[in-house]
Amino acid sequence: MxxxxxxxxxxxxxxxxxxxxxxxxxxxxxxxxxxxxxxxxxxxxxxxxxxxxxxxxxxxxxxxxxxxDMRWSPRRRGALALVIVALVATGIGVFTVWWGSPTMQAVPPLPAAVGVPITASGQPSTSEPPSPPIESSRAAAPVGLVVSVVGLVRNPGLVTLPDGSRVADALTAAGGVNAGADTLSLNLAQKLSDGDQVVVGVVGDSAPKTSSTAAGTGGAPAAPAGGGLINLNTATEAELDTLPGVGPVTASAIAAWRTSNGKFTDVEQLGEVDGIGPARLDKLRPLVSV
Known part of the structure; x- marks a missing residue:
């Protein structure tokens, strides 16, 4: 119109x-x-x-x-209001864009799997994991044997040997045998156990050359043949030889100590005799008297 x-x-x-x-x-x-x-x-x-x-x-x-036919002629207030509205809209748009933008965050590295090897394709290997290493402290734990070597040897007494040692090793640790010692009757290849005794005698001696007196078997020591206690002051060498772990050489050493020092006044004095250590004394204590 x-x-x-x-x-x-x-x-x-x-x-x-x-x-x-x-x-x-x-x-x-x-x-x-x-x-x-x-x-x-x-x-x-x-x-x-x-x-x-x-x-x-x-x-x-x-x-x-x-x-x-309409004309738009805003006044100063209207123009100012429009500017404010435009600024607010711009601020809202900027804030929305900034809030929705992705941010960079540091991701901690993943811990490596222990004992699971990774193949070239990136998949875990199906083979069995390697066995954990054995602690050196356990592997290096000292384990040995304590053996009594008596008789015709240069250094009679207790010797410490590694596991699996034999009679020949015990004689070597005792300094070797003396002249006239009978080594033919000894089984030099026999393995020793903790607490064994090796007796080196003279030729023609029929006494056993080795005896097993290992401690910790849990049983009580064997009683003398007569069924009673053996008197250390009156027993002969043959009677002393019947005691467990006491051979002819040790019996002779007991008789020699008695001749040199007089009568035994206490069973504990057996510890002063060559060839009788603390373990052997514990076994003889309930079998002898003074």
């Missing part, structure tokens, strides 16, 4: 209204009646009614007819 048509309609309505009120104003003087106030823009002549209007652009044609 053109502007000229709108103006014509307004003028017609005003003319009709002024005609309706003409009778009411007839009795009054013309000076008492004020002329109707008409807006200036209605009184303006429409000089461009006959002029050919420029063709409307497609964008302008898309605007509704009632909005085409």
């Amino acid at each position: 053109r502007i000229s048509e709108e103006r014509e309609r307004v003028r017609d309505r005003l003319a009709a209204m002024s005609g309706d009120f003409s009778s009411a104003r007839a009795g009054f003087g013309r000076e008492d009646v004020a002329e109707p106030t008409v807006p200036d823009w209605l009184l303006e002549s429409d000089d461009d009614d006959d002029e050919e209007l420029e063709p409307l652009t497609p964008r302008f044609q898309a605007v509704p007819d009632r909005w085409r």
Whole structure:
């Protein structure tokens, strides 16, 4: 709708209204009646009614007819409000973009699997894991044998040997045998146990050359053949030889100590005899008397 048509309609309505009120104003003087106030823009002549209007652009044609003649002229407050709204919208957009952006975070390294080898393809190997190493302290724990070597040897007494040692090793640890010692009756290849005794005698001696007196068997020592205690002061060498762990050489050593020092006054004095150590003394204590 053109502007000229709108103006014509307004003028017609005003003319009709002024005609309706003409009778009411007839009795009054013309000076008492004020002329109707008409807006200036209605009184303006429409000089461009006959002029050919420029063709409307497609964008302008898309605007509704009632909005085409409107003018937008914001004041200072309106412009300031629009600027504030634009700034707030910009801030919200920036904050949204910043909040949604990914952040870099350090990831701790994964612990390596213990005992699970990784193949070239990156998959764990299905083979059995290697066995844990044996602690050196356990492997290096000293374990040995304590053996008594008596008789015709250079250094009779207790010797300490490693596990698996034999009679020949015990004789070597005792300094070797003396002249006239009978080594043919000894089984030099026999393995020794902890607490064994090796007796080196003379040729023709029929006494056993080795005897097992290992401690910790849990049983009580064997009793003498007679069933009673053997008196260390009155027993002969043959009677002393019947004691467990006491051979002919040890029996002779007991008799020699008795001759040199007199009678035994205490069983504990057996510990002073060559060839009788603490372990052997513990076994002989319940079998002898003074």
